[in-house]
Amino acid sequence: MFKALDVANDDKVSLEEFYKFYDILNLAWERIDTKGRSIVWHERFPKPIAFVLEKIRTVIEWPMFDIFINLIIVANGVYLWVYTESVELVPGKPVYEQLDQLFAVSLTFTILYSIELLVKIFVLGPYRFFTRTWNVFDFVVVALAVIGQISEASFAGVFIFIRPLRLLR
Numbered sequence: 001m002f003k004a005l006d007v008a009n010d011d012k013v014s015l016e017e018f019y020k021f022y023d024i025l026n027l028a029w030e031r032i033d034t035k036g037r038s039i040v041w042h043e044r045f046p047k048p049i050a051f052v053l054e055k056i057r058t059v060i061e062w063p064m065f066d067i068f069i070n071l072i073i074v075a076n077g078v079y080l081w082v083y084t085e086s087v088e089l090v091p092g093k094p095v096y097e098q099l100d101q102l103f104a105v106s107l108t109f110t111i112l113y114s115i116e117l118l119v120k121i122f123v124l125g126p127y128r129f130f131t132r133t134w135n136v137f138d139f140v141v142v143a144l145a146v147i148g149q150i151s152e153a154s155f156a157g158v159f160i161f162i163r164p165l166r167l168l169r
Helices: 015-024 047-060 063-086 100-124 126-130 133-155 160-168
Strands: none
Touching: 047 100, 063 100, 100 126, 100 133, 126 133
């Protein structure tokens, strides 16, 4: 197979040789922009919207954005740990009434994670978002966190143990 790809007989396969071979097989290429990134589904939107979405995509794919999100995750974990260790429950008073601050802060973090998730799905497109393993993991954890928030508001916290799973990223 290597000899068939190496048309120039220079003991290496150039990118152009590989492209020709790939084109002969009629396989679909992912379109690449001038920065080497794949062109996503929102390219057909009106120009102003596509421009804004492309800028958001640039921010989302920036390595510092990932570091920022990871810092938020760590802050959430540290807050849960410190608050859990420092809370003193009053006997006879319902637990959910005593954990209002924890619920409010947890709700804030869950909203931040949900916004990040929805923006990524919209900007990257559902197919590209769900083909990345970490994105699927994030989606499951955030979905469980949302279910946990609903359960905390309704049944005093059945899923509170799931939130720290995001630290595994």
